Every structure is written in C-alpha cells, then in structure tokens.
Amino acid sequence: GNQELFDKLKNAIVNQDINGCPVATQEALDAGITAFDIINEGLAPGMKIVGDNFEAATIYLPQIMMSAKAMNAAMEILxxxxxxxKGDDEGVGTAVTFVQEGDIHDIGHRLVTTMLGANGFDIIDLGTDIPNEDVVEAIAKNKGKKMILVGSALMTTSMLGQKDVVRLLEEENLRGEVKIMFGGAPVTDEWIEECGADGTAENAADAARVALKLM
Ligand code: HCB
Known part of the structure; x- marks a missing residue:
C-alpha cells in the first residue's frame, strides 16, 4: 500500500540511496501518489531522521551530503x-525566496519554494548564500507587485542577517511593499518578533498556509 511506498522513500533518504531515491519516487508517482504527499509523507520525514541522526552524532557530514543528493534527485522529478x-486562478502573488548570506543549506529552502509554487505563487528564487543587498534589489525591482519575501537560515550565525534585511528594507522605504516570512531550524517566534517580520512556519506545507494567510 501507500505506507509501504512512503517507507521506501524515507529509507532511500536515510540510507543515502542516490540512485534508489528517484526510482522510488517514480514508483510512487506511478502508483498514483501526488508529488505533494511524496514530499510530505516520504522524503521530508526521511530528512528529519537524517537531521536527528546527525545531531545524535550517529552519522557525519559525508553521509548527510549523500542524503541531500538523494533528496535533490527526487526533487528533479517532482x-x-x-x-x-499549480492552478493558475487569479494568482495569489509573488514569492521572493532566498537563503541568507553565508548559508548554503538549500533543502528546506527548495521544499518551501516548491510548495509555494504549487500553491499558486509566482516564484522568484534568488538561491542560497544571498547578500542582503541583492534581496533588497529584488524587492525594489518588483515594487508594486503583491509580494512576500521568504527567507531561510539554518545556522544561528546566518539567522542574524534576517534582522538586517528587514532593517535595510525599512531604510530603503520598501518594508511596506512586502510581507516577510522567515524560517529554518533556529528561527523562533521570539526571533520573528525581534526582526519585525510577519510570520514563520514549521515546515513547507505550513509555510504555504502561512504565506497565503499573510497575502
Ligand atoms: Co549543516 N548544519 N552545516 N549541512 N546541517 C546544521 C544546520 C546544524 C544545525 C547541525 C548541528 O551542528 N547541529 C549546524 C548549524 C549550527 C548552528 O548554527 N546552530 C550545521 C553546520 C554547522 C554546518 C556546517 C558549518 C558544517 C561544517 O562544514 N563544519 C556547514 C555549513 C555550510 C554553510 O552553509 N556555509 C554545513 C553543511 C551541511 C551539508 C552541506 C552537509 C548539508 C546541507 C546540504 C544541502 O542543503 N544541500 C547539511 C545539512 C543537511 C544539515 C542538517 C543535518 C539538516 C538540514 C536540513 O536539510 N533539514 C542540519 C541539522 C538540522 O537542521 N537539524 C545541519 C531538512 C529540511 C527539510 O529542514 O529546517 O531546512 P529545514 O527546512 C524546513 C523548515 O525549517 C521550514 O520548512 C522546511 C521544510 O520542511 N522552513 C521555512 C525552511 N525555510 C523556511 C522559510 C520560511 O519562510 C518558512 C519556513
């Protein structure tokens, strides 16, 4: 049944199976499972286990990199x-997504970006390791659009840049042009408040919900 396929996807991530992961993904699609469920019930829970194992020091960086590659191979298909x-009803708005400067963790960023696209947002994906100046420039260039800025940071160091980007937008008189949602493992509600951002989310599905609500 589906649970068996979800377990297979999860195991492909946990076991760093770069070839098996896209195969399991295709198999799940062929069985009629949606891309959305493949991510939320299979791949993302697998990455969560990998993260926990790393924290428990039962695996090391090379293994994580292989799991990340397996994840990305599946995402190429999905x-x-x-x-x-993505339904193209009137268009919910534009999401400008990025990962803070100094931070190359892109798995959560890609998941969130993908999920926003699937929920009707037009996507401007700036990528990872993005200086705040480039973020501000992207917002300036798209001024007038219904817009949300969606930033990720996975490290306590790079997270500090989120507060600076809000301040920079204020200085450039652009804060009113855009809603702001920040996320990533170290981000808390207290931090969102301290930054002056508008919201955060626990995972990619939640991020889509929060973003739609903010628009
Ligand atoms: Co990396 N790393 N890492 N890492 N890494 C972390 C993040 C640590 C927490 C691990 C630890 O030490 N406990 C740690 C940061 C410590 C800290 O500052 N608190 C850390 C470190 C230190 C480092 C290096 C410095 C290690 C080194 O080289 N010595 C180095 C830094 C490189 C750099 O960025 N300059 C590094 C490298 C790596 C890789 C390359 C091996 C690999 C990244 C591969 C890649 O992304 N292509 C990696 C990984 C995979 C991790 C962990 C294990 C998992 C991260 C992940 O992908 N999680 C992570 C441990 C952890 O987070 N527990 C560890 C899965 C995704 C799905 O979750 O949280 O990213 P997510 O995103 C969620 C959620 O937050 C939310 O939705 C997403 C989807 O569900 N969300 C948003 C995300 N963005 C949002 C935005 C919104 O607006 C709303 C919601």
Missing part, C-alpha cells in the same frame, strides 16, 4: 510536476 499541478 518540481516540474508540482509546477504543472
């Missing part, structure tokens, strides 16, 4: 499908 599933 991203075009999610883009297609």
């Amino acid at each position: 991203e075009p499908i999610l883009a297609e599933e």
Whole structure:
C-alpha cells in the first residue's frame, strides 16, 4: 500500500540511496501518489531522521551530503510536476525566496519554494548564500507587485542577517511593499518578533498556509 511506498522513500533518504531515491519516487508517482504527499509523507520525514541522526552524532557530514543528493534527485522529478499541478486562478502573488548570506543549506529552502509554487505563487528564487543587498534589489525591482519575501537560515550565525534585511528594507522605504516570512531550524517566534517580520512556519506545507494567510 501507500505506507509501504512512503517507507521506501524515507529509507532511500536515510540510507543515502542516490540512485534508489528517484526510482522510488517514480514508483510512487506511478502508483498514483501526488508529488505533494511524496514530499510530505516520504522524503521530508526521511530528512528529519537524517537531521536527528546527525545531531545524535550517529552519522557525519559525508553521509548527510549523500542524503541531500538523494533528496535533490527526487526533487528533479517532482518540481516540474508540482509546477504543472499549480492552478493558475487569479494568482495569489509573488514569492521572493532566498537563503541568507553565508548559508548554503538549500533543502528546506527548495521544499518551501516548491510548495509555494504549487500553491499558486509566482516564484522568484534568488538561491542560497544571498547578500542582503541583492534581496533588497529584488524587492525594489518588483515594487508594486503583491509580494512576500521568504527567507531561510539554518545556522544561528546566518539567522542574524534576517534582522538586517528587514532593517535595510525599512531604510530603503520598501518594508511596506512586502510581507516577510522567515524560517529554518533556529528561527523562533521570539526571533520573528525581534526582526519585525510577519510570520514563520514549521515546515513547507505550513509555510504555504502561512504565506497565503499573510497575502
Ligand atoms: Co549543516 N548544519 N552545516 N549541512 N546541517 C546544521 C544546520 C546544524 C544545525 C547541525 C548541528 O551542528 N547541529 C549546524 C548549524 C549550527 C548552528 O548554527 N546552530 C550545521 C553546520 C554547522 C554546518 C556546517 C558549518 C558544517 C561544517 O562544514 N563544519 C556547514 C555549513 C555550510 C554553510 O552553509 N556555509 C554545513 C553543511 C551541511 C551539508 C552541506 C552537509 C548539508 C546541507 C546540504 C544541502 O542543503 N544541500 C547539511 C545539512 C543537511 C544539515 C542538517 C543535518 C539538516 C538540514 C536540513 O536539510 N533539514 C542540519 C541539522 C538540522 O537542521 N537539524 C545541519 C531538512 C529540511 C527539510 O529542514 O529546517 O531546512 P529545514 O527546512 C524546513 C523548515 O525549517 C521550514 O520548512 C522546511 C521544510 O520542511 N522552513 C521555512 C525552511 N525555510 C523556511 C522559510 C520560511 O519562510 C518558512 C519556513
């Protein structure tokens, strides 16, 4: 049944199975499981286990990198499908997504970006390791659009940049142009308040919900 396929996906991530992960993904699609469920019930829970194992020091960086590669191999298949599933009703707005300067963790960023696209947002994905000046420039360039800025930071160091980007937007008189949602493992509600951002989310599905609510 589906649970068996979800377990297979989860195990492919945990076991760093770069070849097996896209195969399991295709198998799940062929069985009629949606791209959304493949991510939320299979791949993402697998990455969560990998993160926990790393924290418990039962695995090390090379293994994480292999799991990340397995994840990305699956996302290559799923991203075009999610883009297609996107209903193009009047358009909910534009999401400018990025990861803070100094931070190359891109798995959560990609998941959130993908999920926002699947929920009808037009996506401007700036990528990872993005200086705040580039973020501000992207907002300036798209001034007038219904817009949300969606930033990720996975390290306590890079997270500090989130507060600076809000301040920079204020200085450039652009804060009113855009809603702001920040996330990533170290981000808390207290931090969101301290930054002057508008919201945060626990995971990619939640991020889509919060973003839609903010628009
Ligand atoms: Co990395 N790393 N890492 N890492 N890494 C972390 C993040 C630590 C917490 C691990 C630890 O020490 N406990 C740690 C940061 C410590 C800290 O500052 N508190 C850390 C470190 C230190 C480092 C290096 C410095 C290690 C080194 O080289 N010595 C180095 C830094 C590189 C750099 O960025 N300059 C490094 C490298 C790596 C890789 C390359 C091996 C790999 C990244 C691969 C890649 O992304 N392509 C990696 C990974 C995978 C991790 C862990 C294990 C998992 C991160 C992950 O992908 N999680 C992580 C441990 C952890 O987070 N527990 C560890 C899965 C995704 C799905 O979750 O939280 O990213 P997520 O995103 C969620 C959620 O937060 C939310 O939705 C997402 C989807 O569900 N969300 C948002 C995310 N963004 C949002 C935005 C919104 O607006 C709303 C919601």
